[in-house]
Amino acid sequence: MKKTPYPPKMKTIDEMLNLDLLTSEQHHQIASWIASADTPEEILKMPASLWQAIERAxxxxxxxxxxxxxxxxxxGDLNLG
Structure with missing residues (x-):
């Protein structure tokens, strides 16, 4: 079983925090909500205030x-190697 680090890395919201587009509290609440959700449907149930913060950022x-x-x-011409 793969062990997930806690808190899990969430690159986009981490960048939003680093750019001061989310507060530390918003970042923590969003990250906790996402980490505890078992399905995308559960993520969609996040409180409206957190969704609004993500939308603004x-x-x-x-x-x-x-x-x-x-x-x-x-x-198609992109050479990555």
Whole structure:
């Protein structure tokens, strides 16, 4: 069985905290909620105030734009090795 470190690493919300887009308390509450959720449906039940904090931080970081951007047409030429 793989042992998960506690608190588990949550790169996006960690970055939001480092950029001062979330308070330490919001980060802790969000991380705890996600860590205790067994399913995506349980994550979706997170309190509205925490979702609003994530949405505000996501907007500042431009996350939605990144997700909606069409893939680059030259991505096939990408050489990773």
């Amino acid at each position: 996501s907007e500042v970081m431009g996350i939605n734009e990144d997700l909606l951007r069409p893939p680059s047409l030259d991505a």
